[in-house]
Structure formats: structure tokens, C-alpha cells
Ligand SMILES: C[S@@+](CC[C@H](N)C(=O)[O-])C[C@H]1O[C@@H](n2cnc3c(N)ncnc32)[C@H](O)[C@@H]1O
């Protein structure tokens with residue numbers, strides 16, 4: 001409990017965050033922080049999108065075939081109220097859609113700030129310039145723009161829509177109009193359509209913090225992977241590259257005692273289903289937020305460990321996932 005309070009404190013007070021984070025990280029090697037409760041929430045407040053990224057597992061028309069919809073405000077409130085006062089790193093009010101289509105975003109961010117009390121974070125494709133004001137909120141501390149191309153031609157091939165100039169305008173506008181505490185990042189999902197222009201992309205966005213990632217793959221998403229499979233960035237330890245605005249490069253590492261990168265996140269489909277992780281079909285779930293105790297659902301997920309068709313073949317698992325889950329997760333590890 002003390003560890004979690006420390007963790008929550010670090011997330012909220014940025015000045016001391018680095019040091020406290022380091023201490024919490026060291027302590028978490030002894031007992032994982034995700035055992036007690038989730039440390040992040042991801043909520044599909046809606047899951048519509050205006051793009052058709054070749055690599056996206058959840059794009060409309062993909063084999064995953066997610067039911068599309070909008071979560072009622074009362075359901076969002078219910079999730080946030082449940083975890084009121086629990087130390088959390090962040091809430092991501094999106095998962096499988098485009099947040100610039102979520103016109104309630106400022107209201108949702110207010111709710112996050114008032115109930116759970118932690119920061120919020122989003123990924124956006126940035127292509128709906130007309131809705132750019134939705135990105136401005138003092139509690140939305142990180143906005144990551146996914147721009148997986150350096151040219152208009154490759155953008156069209158990779159993201160499926162001719163909106164590259166609009167994206168550049170939104171990025172530029174956000175840089176100049178955000179609150180000071182709102183950090184931003186540009187990210188690139190590497191695949192066969194775009195990997196030839198990674199170097200140009202790094203030059204184009206050299207003023208920003210950058211994140212380059214390999215494809216997330218598992219057997220349920222065969223179609224999107226085959227459609228966009230690239231050769232680079234397949235080594236698990238080097239799958240995600242970070243480059244800061246000074247040009248310094250590093251790799252995003254898994255936290256100690258984590259069986260995969262999403263393990264501390266509780267995620268919700270727009271129909272209220274409590275899913276295994278953000279990368280999952282809603283049909284595999286631990287009940288619905290309307291009538292399920294969220295802590296029980298969390299414990300059940302930990303007990304189930306990775307005993308399901310999606311996790312078994314997931315390429316973002318830690319090489320140590322089996323031993324970590326055997327030690328901490330219970331259940332039947334596969
Ligand atoms: C599902 S999107 C939703 C947010 C927003 N529409 C966007 O594209 O930024 C969340 C993040 O997952 C990334 N993503 C989608 N499919 C992926 C895949 N197969 N491998 C790795 N990242 C993927 C997106 O590029 C984006 O950065």
C-alpha cells in the first residue's frame with residue numbers, strides 16, 4: 001500500500017516524480033505494483049476512426065470486427081468513481097479509436113481529474129484539424145501524435161487517407177497552443193509501407209520527442225500483420241526506440257516484474273466490457289462494468305494470467321513472462 005501511494009504521488013507531483021519513480025521501481029522488483037490494483041485505465045469512450053491504417057489491428061473492416069459505439073457518460077463516471085482515490089499513473093480516455101472524434105474529451109478529462117485524480121494521456125492521429133481544440137486540457141499531460149510517414153505519398157499508402165498536410169498543421173498548432181505541462185511526442189509504427197523513410201521522418205520531426213515502434217502481432221490479428229509486415233524492429237529488446245529532441249536515442253524497456261507492456265492496465269470496451277488488454281477483442285472479457293466488481297475482474301485477470309488465445313502468441317510478451325506469472329500471477333500460465 002505504501003508503495004502504491006508513493007507511485008501515485010510520483011505521478012501527480014512532477015518535480016519529485018523522477019526520484020520517487022526510481023525508488024518505486026526498485027521496490028517493485030521485490031513485489032510487483034500491479035498485484036494490488038491497476039495502475040492505469042484505458043477506456044474506449046468511443047471507438048470510431050476516420051483513418052484506415054494498414055497496420056492497425058482494430059481499424060473498421062478488419063478481421064477483429066470490434067462492435068462500434070460510444071460509451072455513455074454514466075458508464076465512464078462509474079469506472080472512474082470505482083477507482084476514486086486509488087493511486088494511478090494515468091487514464092487514457094481512448095483505446096481503439098480516434099480521440100479527435102470524441103467531442104466530450106474536455107468533459108471526460110475534467111472527470112478524470114476530479115475522481116481518480118491522476119493525469120490523462122492520449123494517442124491521436126492528429127488528422128482532424130477542425131477538432132484540434134479538444135487536445136488542449138491542463139490535465140492531459142501527454143499527447144502522442146501517430147504519424148507513420150515522412151511524405152504525403154507514404155502517408156496515403158500507410159494510413160489510407162490523404163490527410164498528411166492536416167496532420168502537420170495540427171502538430172504545429174498544438175506545439176504553439178498547449179499548456180506548458182502538456183508534453184507531446186510523435187510516433188511511427190514501422191512496417192513494410194513506411195520503413196524506408198524512417199531516417200527522413202526522424203529529420204522531419206527532429207524538434208520533437210520521438211517514438212518508433214515495431215508491429216504488435218498475435219495470432220488473432222494475422223490479417224493486419226501480413227498486410228503491413230516489416231523486417232526491421234523485430235528484436236523484442238529493441239522493438240521500441242525513443243529519440244529525444246536533442247537526438248539522444250534509447251530503447252523503451254519493460255518494467256521489472258512485468259510479463260508484458262500492458263500488464264498494469266485495466267481496459268474497457270465502449271460496450272462496458274472489461275477486456276484482457278487494449279489489444280483484445282471485446283468478446284474475451286471479465287464481465288461488464290455495469291454489474292461487475294472491477295477489483296474482482298482485476299484479480300480474475302491476474303489469476304487467468306495469459307491463458308487465452310491472444311496472449312499466447314503475442315509478440316510483446318516479456319521473455320520472462322512465464323516465470324513472472326508463475327511467481328505472481330497464479331492461474332494456468334501458458
Ligand atoms: C489503436 S491507436 C488509437 C489512437 C489513434 N487513432 C492513433 O492512431 O494514434 C493506438 C496506437 O496503437 C498504434 N497501433 C495500431 N496498430 C498497431 C500495431 N499493429 N502495432 C503497433 N502499434 C499499433 C497506433 O499507431 C497508435 O499509436
Ligand code: SF4
Nearest residue numbers: 049051053056059125
Ligand atoms: S488512426 Fe489509430 S485507430 Fe485509426 S486506423 Fe489508424 S491506428 Fe487504427
Ligand code: SF4
Nearest residue numbers: 260262277310311314
Ligand atoms: S500479452 Fe496479452 S495482455 Fe499483454 S499485450 Fe499481449 S495480448 Fe495484451
